[in-house]
Amino acid sequence: FDSYPRTLEKDSSLLAARNCDVLFAPNIFEVYPGGLKAESTVHVPDITKHHCGASREKHFDGVATIVTKLFNMVQPDQAIFGEKDFQQLMVIRKLTNDLCFPIEIVGVPTCREPSGLALSSRNGYLNEEEHLRASKLFAVLQQTKKALESNEDIVVARQQAISSLTENGFKLDYLNIASVDTLLPAKDADKEIVILAAVFLGATRLIDNIRVSLTD
Template identity: 55%
Template sequence: MNTLHSIAQLRAALARARQENKRIGLVPTMGNLHDGHIALVAKALQRTDYVVVSIFVNPLQFGANEDLDSYPRTLAEDQRKLLDAGAHLIFAPNVSEIYPEGMDGHTLISVPVVSEGLCGASRPGHFNGVSTVVGKLLNIVQPDLAVFGEKDFQQLAVIRKMAHDLCLPVQIMGAPIVRAEDGLALSSRNGYLGEEQRRIAPRLYQTLQQIQQQLESGRRDFPAIIEEARLALIEAGFQPDYLDLREAETLQPVTSASQDIVILAAAFLGATRLIDNLRVSLA
């Protein structure tokens, strides 16, 4: 398994793989890999012959007061994990390789509708940064398949719409959330949690499960369900960012006729922002 840092080196390696008629898979990451990332690699390996994992902490998707400088960078450990996982190539560019003329004035990809509200409201510009860097990576690698985690549910919707709208010849595939034994969705940011915060953190998923149970039991007073759950999160020690019910396919607000629903949440424990979601079928 090679680790390459330049676009030219990467394209040369991929040209050789294509000459051997290999189907190319891409798993974009920001590094600091955990079992959730490795599950994405495993999914790509099941469906392609040659898997590229990109590791790039993208400044364009971080807000002014977010954790760009402190975001963990663990390339050596990531390399060991990816070697064990069976990945074929790591693409680990620096910022100047991806943004050689800087980010000011750089072309942005903006995906309307699905990027609005939820994380799009609380992190202005975030999805422009995500869609731009993912668009660049898809163009650089030109994979047959790219795999993304469903924990970032809105992000996956944004990427799917971008690929569709721009007629990109790539299959975008989601992979289920990987959770710790206590239910906490795995995330690189979980490492920021203190011991007591880590004990509280699974309550976020438990709250989503409680909403699911109420919906499946036939309750349909959606605003009241959400408000009760929001207050429960506050009582548990969270500072909710958002908690909402949306149509799973469109991310539009739910109605009494909605059948495929996703419960979406983001909440702070101290300075750490956790996100999670749970899909519910009411058909």
């Protein structure tokens, strides 16, 4: 948490250029008046068990809690989240539905560099060589999508993708092929699939995903 990039000044400038009317940027004491350890938490079951949830214990409890606080403080009609963190988007949609928040959750496509690398504040931690190599992550996801569209076996396609990532110098956290609706491992009968990946380049953790629509 302490090492997460904070770019408030840059973000403020970008919003000002877009004629933003209001920026709500509370400090930690406004959001957690009793301290982090004294706070009640929100847990979203099932969908948080796999992928990022498998390797980052209680990560999504923190996400669900802070988003619930934000929704209660702001009371928005609509909230927009990027599809780059697809599991997080699905967790927030389930949270919103389960807790009856009258909020429309909108997912927006991932913004990318010309190389295909997903934009992220974490990219600033990559050195020049790592930055060039990082674009291979999305290239592997694209290759895996094409393999699935060509009727490649899901298990085989996943293993090929893992091998490609390793060969390109990534340290694997996970690469999973899942059903879009449940985020459980995809089955042959599934037509809407998402390929999810989390990898390390040096000390920097990168995530990305790609959707696949299969036809008979």
